[in-house]
Amino acid sequence: MRRYIKLYCLLAGAYVRSRLQYRLSFGFMCFGIVISEACLLGLLGALLAKFRTVNGWTWAEVVFLYGLGNLAYSLMRILGSQLDDFDRYIIRGELDGVLIKPVAPLFYILASRVELVHVSRALTSVVIFVVAFHLTGIRWTVEVALFTLTTILSGTLIMLTLMLVSATVALWTTKSGKLTDLLISATKEATAFPISIYPLAVQLLLTFILPVAFVTYYPAQQLLQKGEFLGMPESFQFGAPVVALAMVCISYLFWYSGLRRYHSTGS
Amino acid sequence: MPIITVEHLSKHFKVYRRRTGFWGNLSSTVARQHDIIRAVDDVNFSLERGELVGYIGANGAGKSTTIKMLTGILVPTSGHIDVMGLTPYRHRKENTRRIGVVFGQRTQLWWDLPVIDSFELLKHIYEIPQNLYKQNLEFFSELLQLRPFLSTPVRRLSLGQRMRCDLTAALLHDPEILYLDEPTIGLDVVAKEQVRQFLRQVNAERQVTVILTTHDLNDVEKVCQRLIIIDSGKIIYDGGIDALKERYGKTRMLIIDLAQGYSDIQLEGVDLIRRDGNRIWLAFDRDTISASEVITQLTARYEIQDLTISEPEIEEIVRRIYELGVH
The missing domain is CATH 3.30.70 (Alpha-Beta Plaits)
Structure with a gap:
């Protein structure tokens, strides 16, 4: 375990140092992310100024959702950027280079890219989230803080494992980049609004198939005391860690079977 | 006791047929038909410790597939592989600690970092004890004259310099077997000669068993004592180079x-x-x-x-x- 923590830091550090060889590009990326975040927030503000509420959710509450989702999203991007274009491991045969090292392949792949560019996004989301937290009038207690922290971590894991599942598809099809891109943007959008605005089919999809409703919507029921459950069990508001754990198991099994397939076909 | 034993080793791939045109594409998606490619077909050989073997064949003959099975990347369709008492795909991690692999077409080094950083990272990945690491780094830096560019980023090295670094990277953890997949590809005459001489020396001084695939038969002639030729997945020659010349010359x-x-x-x-x-x-x-x-x-x-x-x-x-x- 200690070896793996040390290795993670070393490999991630190597990536960060490589990245900093191109400081200007790194700076521009960070700047670009902050700008795009600000634009999105502006758009959200403009929309809400016109409509006042979204399905009974106030401006502050929607920004709260947006901040919470974005926080999990940016953590996922920091930790899982290697999954963005995982298919190059297969197309360019880089997976072979991983398999000849005495390390667990998935660990090695994730550790070898920790994308600090997305820290700028995470910091922006923290600011948005803290402001929204304040505006919604939630009172800070130890319980609330712990619940919030668990929610963010679970949300990160749910998004990360979804990425992993979509990246793993490449072990069968060789290419998965487009699918992953689609999933990346879809999950981000889906966490920003209360899912009650969508038709039932989409609500079911976001609860049971791509469970991103557990990243923001259900936990927010607890934090904001909305009591909006769409006919689902009320316990769903505490469901995020359970869903995250289940997703970790499912996605790892999927990854493992993909790797087994790679071992037998090599393509 | 051989260091590598390969018995009745086969690897078959399913290749799905694709037809052209819209309807062809559709029908080959719905009713998939496949051909079986016998990339490696009932291959047998064994290697003694310290041998230097050239493994050659035309493109697509099955060289790389064999190497991938020996290194534990691919699981055989049938047959048996024994590498130092291990079955590579079953004991993948254990096996990787005792082998070194060089892919001529792809570097294992960190592209944007100084060469020495890659070596340091590999030290941790392979858990090489500090004194052994120092000793080996010293040895290879001397032998391959790496010192002038140890702190140069890998991307700025010439192909020949990079190959020397890749060879070092594959040997830092004192592997018993070194697999090289086209180590001289793209190198100029001088760099090729350096690699060849290095392989002979490593083999002689450190008793490393070497298997190399190549398209340049000078590599084989100057480095190897033994030659295995594979064609369409089958071994068609296995023996000394002199014997080959004698027989066909x-x-x-x-x-x-x-x-x-x-x-x-x-x-x-x-x-x-x-x-x-x-x-x-x-x-x-x-x-x-x-x-x-x-x-x-x-x-x-x-x-x-x-x-x-x-x-x-x-x-x-x-x-x-x-x-x-x-x-």
């Missing part, structure tokens, strides 16, 4: 363009190897019949436009084996 090949397509070609002491339109390939043993005798016989019976006679270099022998098979 006496044969001469005469390539003749005839003025017209004769239906029947009959010559004494000569084998008709191949025929393509008016061009024929004749092989003869120079101990039995001389080239001038063959040409005299030919010109007496047939009208000839052009002829070439070739003496087999190792390159030529192997090319002929690829083209025509073993005779």
